[in-house]
Structures are given as C-alpha cells and as structure tokens.
Amino acid sequence: MALATPASHGATTAASLTTQLTGAKRDIRGRAVEAVLLATLALSLLILVALVVNLVQRSWPVLSGRLGDFLSSGLDASNATEAGVWQAIRGTLTLAVIVAIVAFPLGIACAVFLEEYAGKSFFARLIRINVRNLAGVPSIVYGILGLTIFVKFADGITGGRTVISGGLALAVLVLPVVIITASEALRAVPQSIREGAYGVGATKWETVRSHVLPSAAPGILTGTVLALSRAAGEAAPLLLVGGITGLLRTGDQGLWEQITKGGFTSMPVAIFSYARQTGADFQAVTGAASLILLILVILINALAIWLRNRFEKQW
C-alpha cells in the first residue's frame, strides 16, 4: 500500500491521516445534512409509532370492556354498543379464499408464460407493459369493472352483489402483484436448472413443472402472500361491488346460501362504515376494528418475510 508508513515516522493512525487530508476542519455541513436525513427517517418511524399508540388508546374502551362481545357481534353502524366485526372477519376470510383460488393460478400461469414461453417477442413485451400498468390502476377503477362485469353482466353466475363478485374484483386487483412477484422468482432460477432438464430429454412443460416451478416456489409463495395482504386491506372496489356498510342481517342463512345470495362485508368496509359515525363510542369501535385489521395484515406480511428468509435460495 502506498500510504503505509515506515515505523520511523511514528504512529500514523487513520484519524491523523484524515486530519492531514482535511486540514483539521470538522465536516460540520456534512454532519448537519446527515442529521437532517436521519430526522426524516426518525419522523417516518414516529408516524408509525403514533399510529399504533393512537389506535390502542382510542380502542381501549372496547378492548378492555367488551372484546369478546365485539369479536362476536355483527355489523351495525347505528348502535356502537352492539357493533362488532365477526361478519367482517368472515367476509375478509371468504374474500381471501376466492382471491387465492382465482388470482394465484392465473397470475402464476401468466408469469410462467412471460418468463418461460414468450421470450422477447412483441406480444410478450406488450403483456409486460400491460401488467405493469394494471399494477398502477387506482383500486376504485377495479370497483367499476367489478360492478359492470361481475355484478351486472355475470349476474347469473355470481349472484349479483355477493361476496363472489367482491372476491373476483379483488382477484383482478391483485393479479398484477402476483404476476410481477412470480416473474421475478422465475427469473431468478438459473438457466442451468432448465438445461439439466432439457439434457435428459424433458419437454418444456416437464421442465417447468418438475424443475423451474419447484425451484421458484418460495419466491412465488412470498408474492402470493403479499397479494393476500393487499386484498385483505382493500375497501374501495368492494364499496362499488356492494359491500354492506350500514347494517348486515345474515339471519339464519346457511354458509353456502350466504356466499351465493346474501350481502357481504369485510374488515376494511366495516372500518369505513364505523369511521363515518360520530361520537367517542364509534371512535373506539373504529379503532378496535382498525387495530385488528392492522395486526392481521402485519402478521400476513411477517409470514411473507419469514418465508422469504427461510426458503430463499442462493444459487
């Protein structure tokens, strides 16, 4: 090293070198800029903390007073002491199942097409651009699509304003997320894996099925889980498709009848419904529902991060 100092020069430390090179001036401006940058980060984290603390504080009357009752009561936006979230939780779970059934296979198949079959053709480029744009379409627009296509046009199949229409609208909404993350996972699979399969005479489909998809599975799984968390938090499309906001009577309908014919709500729709009511009672109810949704979404995200870390492959 050119800067190595002979022992006769005495001890030259990194610090003394820095002093010599900078003329012993302190980098005050640099420190100040760094402090400002750090402050923006601290403020962002502070917002997160304020959000959680505020939620717990506001919802405390419900959490400490009638948590069990709150979890088992239905949607009722006229009476805060009767309001609860069980219909909303059931709705969100049903929606998640429909999203998983529709969006996952379709999204993964589209990603396989883009990464394994389409190559660099014009058609493939068109679909790639299209998927990226779909990812940026405002969620309320998917509500219009759901209202026109699933509620009105396909009325006979979906039963109109049912949880099926809602689930389909959400599935279309998260489809780009599934495609983009699955594409990234497929792209990360090294070419040698495919060549190994072709080398022993496998067809394209056999290669994809038994080599490429299993290798990309962890990444694909992470993406699908993230898509579910997005779907669980979305309310705007459901408002247009017919999520119930005031009072939902399920009566003694069976589960199947409820899914194919009855009205539905979900956690975000219920929160919207409660947030529009005034008074401290409803503030507590809204806060408690928000806290439950937040915990649910963070748990799903944590699952995705855990999956990524647990199964991530280093090629």
Next chain:
Amino acid sequence: MTTAMSNKWDAGQLRLSSGRRRSDTRMRWVFTAAGVTTLLITLLIIYTLFKDAWSFFWNVPKADLWTIGWFPRRGMYDIKTLFVGTLMVTGVAMLIAVPLGLGVAVYLAEFARPRVRKFLKPIIEVLAGIPSVVIGYFAISFINPNVITWLVGGANKAFNIASAGAAVGILTIPIIASVTEDALRAVPMSLREASFGLGARRVPTTFRVVLPASISGVVAALILGVSRAIGETMVVAIAAGAVGGGLFSTDLFQPGQTMTAAMAALGFGSDQVAGDGLAFQSLFFIGFLLFMMTLVLNVLGDRLVRKVREEY
C-alpha cells in the same frame, strides 16, 4: 432401449410419445391464455369505462359540468370541484411525502450501515402495508385533532382536505422511498469511489454525483407517488368529508371532494345511484378521467425507471 444393441439409430426414437407431446402443446396454450387474459382485463376496463363515460358526456347538459359544486343527485356535475379537490389533496400529500420519502431513501441507500439498513428497511415496508382505511381513521382521530388543529389554531372542520392530504402523504412515503432507493442503488460504486478519490466527502458525493446520476429514477419516484396519491380513495372518503357532494372550495381546512371519493360515494350505501341515470353514468365519466390521468403518469414513471436501469 435396444438402440445401442441393434446399433441402428433413427431420428424416430428421439421423437416424443404422442401423449407427452400433446400435454406439452396443451400447456403452452394454457399459459398463453393466461397471458392473454391480462390484456383482456385492460380492454374490459377501457371498454366499460369508455362506453358509459361517452354516453354521459353526450347526454349531460354542458352547463351542468361547470356549476357551483359536485351534487350528482341534483344534476350538478361540476368537474372543477373534483379536480381542485384532487389537486389539493395531492399537493398536501406531496408536501409530506417528498421530503420524507427522499430523505429516507437517501439515508438508507447512502448513509446507513448495512446492519442498520437491514433492520430499518422492513419497518418502512410495514408502513407500505398499512391498509388505507386504517390511515384514514388515523387522519380523523389523530392528524386532524392533534396536528392540523394545532397548526391553524382551530380554524379547521372535523373533516377537511388538509388532514386527508397529510394521511395520503403518509401512504405515499414508502412508494417514493423505495423507487428512489432502487434508483440510488443502481448507480455503480465506481462513481462514488471516483468522487471519494478526488477528496469529496460523503455529502457532496451524494448530492453532486449520486443524485444527478440517478435523477430520472428520482423523478420517476415523484411521478409514481403523485399517481398513487391521485388514485387513493378510502383515506379521502373517510377524512375529507363531503360524502354526498360538495360546493366548489379552495379552502384546505374545509371539507372537500376528490374524484376518487366522489366515485366511492356514488357507488355505496345510502348514496347508491341505481339504474342508468346520468348520475350513475357520471361514475364512469370520472373513472375514465382518473384512469387516463394515472395511466399517463404510470407510463411516464415506468419509462424513467427503466431508463436508470439501462444506463448502468
């Protein structure tokens, strides 16, 4: 396989069995169909929006598009009310999200040690995962009573544009931060090393070398942030008030209406406008305008993101 023994090769033995060939062809079609489906979705969105938007535009008395406010049930479709509302919410959101988002990105990409970054990044990602209804509730239960009221000394209504805009800004921080951080990290290390080698310290290197080199990525982050803010619905529907309609207003601290919130109001519950009336069709008209606005912004942002990646 008796090929080796009989010592007689012919290409026919390398050919696939018809069953394997058929399933290979079938799956190719299945995957292609999945790809085509995404195109179909876009076409359906454009078709459904355009059909009723077109019919609304030709049937509405043009004077009704420029009145005193947005009251679809009373035949007043004042477009400027929604545009100005959207603009104000987006403006306030950017006021919050641009400094915070850029600051977070620059710190994480250029200043934070790897271990600190590995710890902080997931926390910022949590911010990105918060459902917008929860942020909307945060706006009315915390931002408005504690921050906005303190700022303007109580001149604000319970539901107003400023608190909705601030909350939309919080939702936009992670988008701006992550796109910017990706752009900064795409700048090759050699550029920084050259700058350090000339004696520049961390701060001048960051602001005179790395940021200019990734400028199109930073601009892309801002464009995508604006697009996200324009399209945000639930925060505004909860926190900005004016559910059924609203007068034209440019006051940040009064209730206001945005394009997205107006659409949500037309679609749900008590305000549900049934049938094929003009009010119902106005939903599609606004939707079409919104779709076109975000489409242009997204295409632009996407191009710029790609440009950074191609440059290095």
